[in-house]
Amino acid sequence: MSKPELLFNELCLHERETSYLKSTLALLEWDQQTKLPKSADDFRSKQITFLAGQIHQRCTDPRRGDMIGELVDSKLAANVNSDTGATIRELKREYDKQVKLPAKLVESLARAASLGQSIWVQARKDNNFKSFAPHLKEIFSLKQEEADALGWEECRYDALLDEYEPGAKTKEVAKVLDDLRVELVPLVAEIAESSVRPPTEILQQTFPIEAQKKFGREASAKIGFDYDRGRLDVTHHPFCTETGPNDCRITTRYDEAFFNTSFFGTLHEAGHGIYEQGLNPEQYGLPLGKYCSLGIHESQSRLWENLVGRSLSFWEYFFPHAKTHFPKTLANVELDEFHQAINHIAPSLIRVEADEATYNLHIIIRFQLEQSMIDGDLSVVDLPEAWNNKYEQFLGIKPPTDTDGVLQDIHWSAGLIGYFSTYSLGNLYASQFFAAAEQALGDLDAMFRKGDFSPLKNWLNLNVHQPGMRLTGPELGRQVTGNDLSHKLLITQLRQKLSPIYGL
Amino acid sequence: MSKPELLFNELCLHERETSYLKSTLALLEWDQQTKLPKSADDFRSKQITFLAGQIHQRCTDPRRGDMIGELVDSKLAANVNSDTGATIRELKREYDKQVKLPAKLVESLARAASLGQSIWVQARKDNNFKSFAPHLKEIFSLKQEEADALGWEECRYDALLDEYEPGAKTKEVAKVLDDLRVELVPLVAEIAESSVRPPTEILQQTFPIEAQKKFGREASAKIGFDYDRGRLDVTHHPFCTETGPNDCRITTRYDEAFFNTSFFGTLHEAGHGIYEQGLNPEQYGLPLGKYCSLGIHESQSRLWENLVGRSLSFWEYFFPHAKTHFPKTLANVELDEFHQAINHIAPSLIRVEADEATYNLHIIIRFQLEQSMIDGDLSVVDLPEAWNNKYEQFLGIKPPTDTDGVLQDIHWSAGLIGYFSTYSLGNLYASQFFAAAEQALGDLDAMFRKGDFSPLKNWLNLNVHQPGMRLTGPELGRQVTGNDLSHKLLITQLRQKLSPIYGL
Secondary structure (H helix, E strand, O other): OOHHHHHHHHHHHHHHHHHHHHHHHHHHHHHHHHOOOHHHHHHHHHHHHHHHHHHHHHHOOHHHHHHHHHHHOOHHHOOOOOHHHHHHHHHHHHHHHHHHOOHHHHHHHHHHHHHHHHHHHHHHHHOOHHHHHHHHHHHHHHHHHHHHHHOOOOOHHHHHHHHHOOOOOHHHHHHHHHHHHHHHHHHHHHHHHOOOOOOHHHHHOOOOHHHHHHHHHHHHHHHOOOHHHEEEEEOOOOOEEEOOOOOEEEEEOOOOOOHHHHHHHHHHHHHHHHHHHHOOHHHOOOHHHOOOOHHHHHHHHHHHHHHHOOOHHHHHHHHHHHHHHOOOOOOOOOHHHHHHHHOOOOOOOOHHHOOOOOHHHHHHHHHHHHHHHHHOOOOHHHHHHHHHHHHHHHHOOOOOOOOOOOOOOOOHHHOOOOOOHHHHHHHHHHHHHHHHHHHHHOOHHHHHHOOOOHHHHHHHHHHHHOOOOOOOHHHHHHHHHOOOOOOHHHHHHHHHHHHHHHOO | OOHHHHHHHHHHHHHHHHHHHHHHHHHHHHHHHHOOOHHHHHHHHHHHHHHHHHHHHHHHOHHHHHHHHHHHOOHHHOOOOOHHHHHHHHHHHHHHHHHHOOHHHHHHHHHHHHHHHHHHHHHHHHOOHHHHHHHHHHHHHHHHHHHHHHOOOOOHHHHHHHHHOOOOOHHHHHHHHHHHHHHHHHHHHHHHHOOOOOOHHHHHOOOOHHHHHHHHHHHHHHHOOOHHHEEEEEOOOOOEEEOOOOOEEEEEOOOOOOHHHHHHHHHHHHHHHHHHHHOOHHHOOOHHHOOOOHHHHHHHHHHHHHHHOOOHHHHHHHHHHHHHHOOOOOOOOOHHHHHHHOOOOOOOOOHHHOOOOOHHHHHHHHHHHHHHHHHOOOOHHHHHHHHHHHHHHHHOOOOOOOOOOOOOOOOHHHOOOOOOHHHHHHHHHHHHHHHHHHHHHOOHHHHHHOOOOHHHHHHHHHHHHOOOOOOOHHHHHHHHHOOOOOOHHHHHHHHHHHHHHHOO
């Protein structure tokens, strides 16, 4: 082996060993959310902090930086999309980020985020934006510092966006989200004006939790979540995590009085899980075995939740099963009504309760506001008014309180800035991937109707999951769909499904 | 602070940090037994091996040895039972052991144990001792090497016993176990000759598992296992582990057709758990916050399982609750019959299914045999015959096959030699602690009858749990009971309970 090859192997071994610690950290966190006894929380925080510190030490080890530096100039890095090239490229990107941030700034951010979250909880409870404003101001100011430390060219927000969506540019994201808004706002308005009111009350009957558990597990297994390589547990805030290449753990929560919460939540997390399970286990711990970006991750959850799980063909297969699981509750419910009800679209104030169409408007509002804040065009004191104006403009409703408005999300208080847009990027990628899959595989609805979800899953495995981080999100999107990211297919798909329901 | 004090603090900090990793390792193992998806086992082994390696590195760090060495000669170590003295004494004992064993021997032992276990599984299945014999020979030979590397004075077996029962001497253990045998054998024979046959069939009816779960949880909580600081899960092989000072996790298994398996198993593990929960959380990760020995640990499980859980007074309180949980099954069962049935005594072949009295004979057989093997007086080829002869001599029955005889336990195949006697030491300590508690607290039966278990639990917390490793097992026994370890109280207590049942 050549010297760069030996060095590359040494570096990869180091990464794999770090992955033992990272996946163990993920287990500590999963257990904390799902199984930890009440009084054990303090010690768990100490275990997590200590292990995170050990991982940070390994990752910022100057010897690692030297190895990466040497490899960047070697022939192994010549083609940035080759196995070795992509691996070196991504390890360098990650290492540079970690060493670019001054320790003091990292500490300040951690402290501000921790304090910010507890202040936010109280402020939200008290509907008191003023008490939160100084902390939010500090967080945004620290995030500006972070962006400057990381470096940027076109605009400061790029640096923060890159954390979650490597390779994406603010300008392009802003453009595609604004295109989406221009067509979504009238679509939502048309629906609001329609005389059709889906019978949503049928989803708000009694759905016994044990039956929900069985049905959710059955459906998630059927679409391709592998329970030999994963688990499903209960948490208040659902999530997906992985604690090894064959160990993906998703969670959901159950509401006996509302069907959607757990069922669509489980499909959503199973979509994330199918992505994790579709990554190359041989590359576990290395960039080629890691998810591409948050937007691509979200595309997989949204695709299974909405494009598959809210389609008529999905329910042509699953509705008889639903009737078996909820024989009393669904005795007098027809498939068409049920399909209408799960596709109810209406402007609302709270993002996490929004439907699949209006959800994007909630995101666009946050994206535009946080971008203005980071670029310095909007000040914290003016934020609630700006928020409310945008809600009125995009959704036609105005939050009566800040609790139902600018104070509703945890993200900003936790320093997660640049994150929101990945939710809508996920919806856009999902629609384009889905269309590309249909083009490649033929009539997906015909397959769903028969309960055959494996062609779609296998196509996603091969085209979207297997590349890992070989390409950036935008590159992957172009490679898989032949097109740049665009709002068009999402609008087309929404109109196709919603027009017959609402008589548009 | 003086220099030794500064050094002592530094050493303790290092220990506490190591405890974050050790408890995390315990979580990886707990999760492996209880929650891990089927296909995730390989990677979990890698995580465990890596973390164990990191811990070993920390523990054998020469800098740590230097610190301990310096402290041993300081005034802080002058009194070996003071806070600092006991801490230094135990850290030194542990460090010395770890550095005394050559890395090559540790590796050979790990490999032999791993291979030995899989060969044993097959040999047991095939009733083929011969195929296991060469591996067992190697394991015993490596354990002899280990004993010699660790060093010993009176006999080689001392070195191995010290691993599980620090401070105990083979000669003394052999004496007390032989005294016990001399009185147990005739007691068991008397019972076998009695015309009384407890109605054990009432325990082999249908006990719905959900009701067993509720009842087991209720009873374990009532005797003092704190579910805010612990959990109860299901595994095939029940165990107790801790993953933090406020996080003790026990497991059990359920057999719908047999009451005892989960109920007494849960009491047993809860007893271990109450001990762990009774250790000083401020000293977590340090010797003063660690269990004293396996024998002392076992004394706590046996005390709650047998001395409390099989007493008439316990069931005077709990039997009405049992009737509530199993209304149909226990409808026509009387308290007295039930109490007789759970105290059924009869010689049997399999240790893990043995009753509280004959169990000790199973242990004594193993203790005597492994001691002879380590001392070189018995060879592997003669082991099955020696085993069978002892069963005939002590229990009056002869195993029809090696599967039901010498091949029944996993311990030797896993290199656990010196371990068995701690089970019976536990029974002996339990009987002496129980008698001491009764002397201090008055009529325990009267308390149990009212469901009041906290005086006993609190007494154990204070006298047995809080000292941690301040004293060795034999020292703790003497401090708490005023006497050396002896078989007498165990025989007295057994006779007291069993005489009215069997009309002895």
